[in-house]
Structure formats: structure tokens, C-alpha cells
Amino acid sequence: MSFDVSLIIDSLPKMLRGLGLTLQLLFISSFIGLALAVVILLMRISGRWFLSAPAAVYIYVFRGTPILVQIFVIYYGLPQFELIRESIFWPILREPFGCCVVALSLNSGAYVSEILRGGVLGVEKGVLEAASAVGLSKRQRFIYITTPIAVRLAIPAYSNDTISMLKATALASTVTLLEVTGVARTIVAETFAPYEIFIAAAIIYVTLASMFQKGFGLFEKRMSRYVKDA
Amino acid sequence: MSEDGQQPIIVLEDVCKYFGDFQALKNINFQVQKGERIVVCGPSGSGKSTMIRCINRLEEHDSGKIIVNGHELTNDVKDIDAVRREVGMVFQSFNLFPHLKVIDNLMLAPKLVRKTSKAEARESAMRLLERVYIPDQADKYPSQLSGGQQQRVAIARALCMNPEVMLFDEPTSALDPEMISEVLDVMVELAEEGMTMVCVTHEMGFARSVANNIAFMDRGEIVETNPPNEFFNNPRNERTKLFLSQILSH
């Protein structure tokens, strides 16, 4: 056995073609997930049980099960039902891409809503009392005080979650999608050089992850200009 | 109590407040006339903060009546908002909005609650910052100021809404000694301008020179209310005497 560095260099361009799909999965799911997370968060902190209970159950289920299993339930499982096959969602759920986006979005919605809730709970009570004392309504307090402070508090955890999402996109390869990991697996099947090819793929992911981390770090720094030791 | 037949601006009648089983306020009766300056003191845990926070409904009382400037405090949101607009509050821990610059801390409520124009809000905010002697800090963030400066911003922020009454909850007890006087000076000036004030504080010098009346609280009750001279020189209640001997001994 030998370690063939030129194989890494040869395969990188091929895998970079899978990168487009990886990023699509990541960005689309993160976007939908974030929107979902805000809705779930509002339900959770609404103080009404018929809103907060379903939100809590949703979070519990999606955080308590592996994403791979969620993808399989959606991709392999849902077509079991006639109802699904005849619904307007079928064009999405028929495609592996659609299924992965659905699974990843639902997942990210659950995690991110908890992250945002952490931010909301991190806002000092006294600051909110001061806002009440100068006459801000509940709504105004949420928009002008809670939201900006909570967003800053949530950035580090959100950054980590984005990297988790990036890694989760690799699961799409299990349902035939040719994103970076999928491409790598097909090349390995041809060349049977797992080290070189998979390490090349890992380099792509680690580079991306570091870039995201840097980006969020800068964003946090910007948002933290009002904090003393930032 | 009323000297000129006016309605008192704050009235508490038989107010009780519980935290679970613990009774924090026991049948509080308390009045403040317009222009009056009342200092509230008493040992830790006696209910001073709780009482003052009930006045702008940061805490809800369980029984009795609280009337502020003619509005009775109930669960009616309209009345609560009306009361909060007329009552300014200053906290021990400043509680400035950390993400807003000093000037924006002052402008937020006028803009949102009173719908003042931006230019107007800025102008009156600057005027207030001058009044608390820190106009040059307008564009800094709260974390960049000293404690004394932050507390003066907090006073200015409360004044921005042109309140009828100012409530202070131990405004100087989180401050380093050298900053206490800069905050007290501002408060004395406010008093001289005729602001109605209810002030929880252990600054007895301030109480002596500014207060019309000093209320002493212990274990959820107002034990004794008297003008400063009387209060310091001739305390009636044993608990007051004990408290004074402790606080004046150092």
C-alpha cells in the first residue's frame, strides 16, 4: 500500500463539483431552519400551553433522533402513504434532494430554536425591567431590547450549529446525492484509494468549517462592540 | 397629611404582597404628596425594594390598593402603561440598555412611547445629559462608562419621559465610594427643582438634608415615618433605634 498524494490533487477538482450541492443543501436548509426556529421559539415563549407544548415536543423528537434516521423516514418511509404520493409535496419528497432539505431544515429548526431561546433567556432581567419602567410595551421590549441582545448571545452557538449542519449534509450521500462525500465515495469505488480520496474530502470540509468559524467570529466581534472586553 | 388639600400623588392602602408563603409586605399604608421627598430605609430584606417596585408594577401586589396619579393599579394594561410613563425608576444596578449608545438609551422610550420626533428626542436627551454633567459621553456605550456615570445616565433616561415622580432603589449602593457623591449631587439638584421622589437609600446625609420624611421599614412593615430631625434625634420604635445605632456607628 502506498499513499499517493497526486491522487488527492487529481480528485480535488472533481470533488469541488460536489461542493455546489453541499453548499446548496447547507444554505437552503439553514435558511428554512432559521425561519422555522423563530416560529418555534415564539411558540415556546408564548406562555400558552397549546403553542408551547407542540413546540417542545417537536424539539424533543428532532433532537432525540439521528438525522440519518430522519432522512430515511422521510425518503424511504413517506412514500408508503398514498396520501403523500398524491399530495402537492410529492414533487419535493420524491427527490432525494428535497427529502434531505426537509430533514435538515426540520433538524436545524429544532436546534436553532433552542439556541435562540438560550439567547433570550440570557438577557438580563434588570434590563427588561428598566425597559418596562420607561414604558415600553411587551412587544417593544421584545423587538428593541431582547432581540438585539439575544442575537449577539446566540452567535457562538449558532456558529457551531452551522458547522454541525455542514457536516450533516454529508448524510445526503446515503440517499444517492453526489455532494462532496457522495462524489468521494464514487471515486473510492473506482480507485479503491480510501485514504487519499476521503482525506481530500475532509480537507474541503475542514477548510469550509474554519471559514465559517472565522466569519461568525468576525460577525460576533462586530456585534459585540458594546461589550467591555470584546 | 395633605397640607394644601391636594390629592396625594401616590397612595398605598393596606397593601400586602406574598412571595409564595412568605409575606414580603404587610398592610402597607403610605402616601406621597406632590413635591414631597421621601427616603425609605430599613434592614436588608425588609421589603423596601418590593414596595417601591409595586408602585410601578414591576411586582404585583396581592391585596390592598395602589393609586398613582389617579390611576389605580390593576391588571389593566392601559393603566399600567399610563403609570409607568409618569413614574421614573432608577435601579441599584443601573440596568442601562447595553447594546445602545448613551444617547440612544435616552431616546428610545420617547421615540417609541411618546412618538417624539427623532430630532426632538435627541435635543431633550442632550439637555438631560448636560443636566447630569456628561454630555461628552453621549456617543459611548454604557460599558465604557464608570459606575457613577452609568447611574447618571440611568437618571437621565428616567427623566426623559418627564415623569411626575422618581423612584430610586438604592441608587448608590453598587458604586465605589468616590462615585457616590456625583450621583447624590444630581439627586439633590433634582430635589431642589421640586421633583417628587421616593428614595430607598442608606445615605443618611442625603436623607437628612433632602427628605421631608423618612420611612423606616422592617419585616415587611412601615414601622415609623417621621421628618429627619425627629427620626434621627428622637426615634420612637425600638427597631428604629437599633437600626440607627447600627448604621450610624460606622
Next chain:
Amino acid sequence: MSELSGWWDDYFWGAMVVLRVFVVALVMSVVFGLIGSAMKLSKSRIAQRLASAYTVVFRGTPELLVLLIIYFGAAVTLTSIVQIADPNVKFVDIPPFWAGAFAIALIVGSYMTETFRGAFLGVDPGQLEAARALGISNFKTFIYVRIPQMWRLALPSFGNHMLSLMKDTALISVVGLEEIVFVAEMATSVTVKPFTMYIIVALIYLAITTVITLSVMALEKYANRHLQGSR
């Protein structure tokens, strides 16, 4: 749910496999985490660098990819080693159980590294000095003062790592471990009821993660018992 009859025992044994991988990987990941944090806290530059590289790489690479590298990499390596002795061997099979447990442990160990390091640094140095001042030996201080506090600090994120570890076990079906996802696949091909079969898998995982969450909560309560009543 009649289509499930006949599959219950397969799910049960599959779940046992999941639990076994979990325990093995958990032990390994704690070892990796302890080694990693010790290296990060050591004075040696090289050790620090190595540990940093370890965490950056394994926190940035998809779990599935790590698994594939370990599984197929080990297979290729072992094959070529065996071929030196016996050139007729075409391919050496690697047990997915061990490849999987090892891969997951490497990943989770990289997270544990940070957790342990944080917990180690989080213990108030004043207490350690107090212990020294009382004449308690360094070793005893470590055992009786430092460790109990460390584990209190580490527990919440340790719990989270256990949950991700548990969920990562599902991946090992990809390299052929006969756990519950694998069972669902088999059952689907016979019954053609994929939804039923995969939902069972999800429910089993949910049950296990619930038990883990509740245990960690109980442990946290126990670890923080001396803080009760203070505000």
C-alpha cells in the same frame, strides 16, 4: 402494526448492538478526551499543536466521512499487510463494530477534549491553594478537590456529547453493522412498509436518548446538591 410481528426480536438485538457500540465508544472517547485535554494543558508546544490539530480536524469533518476513512482505510491497510504474508488474500474484512466505535470515539473525543480542558481550568485556583495551605498533598488535592469539581463543571456538556455519540451510532449501519437501521432496511425489503420500520428505529433512539437525558439531569442534581438553597 401486524407487519411488525416477527421483527421485534431483530429490533431488540439490534438495540443491544447499539448499546454495546455506545458503551465501547463512550469509554474510548473519554480516554481520547482525557489524553487530548492533557496534551492541550501540557507545557510541550508539540503536544499542544497535535491536540489542536486533532480537535480542528475531527470537529470539522463529517462523522460519516470519518467512519468511511477508518473503515475502508483500515481494510486497505490490513489487506496490504496480510498480503505480504499471503499474496493470495484479496480483501480483509474489518469488523464494522470496532471500526465504527473507534471512529465515533475519535469524533466525540475531540469534543470531550475541550470539555475536560474547560472543566480543569474552571476549578477555582483559590481552593487548590487552600488545600495546599492545609497541608494536603498534591495527589489528594487532585482526587478529593479537583476531580469532584471538574465533573460537576463538565457534566452538562458531557451529557450533550453522550447524546451525539448515541445518535452517531446510526451511521455504522452504512458500513454494514447489524444494528437497528440495518434491521429496518431488511424488514422493509420483506414487508414493503418502510415508514413503519424506520419510525420504530426513530422511537428506539428517542427512548434511549430520553433515558440518557434523564440520567444526566439526575446526576447534575446530585453534583450540584451543595448549591441548593443559595440564590
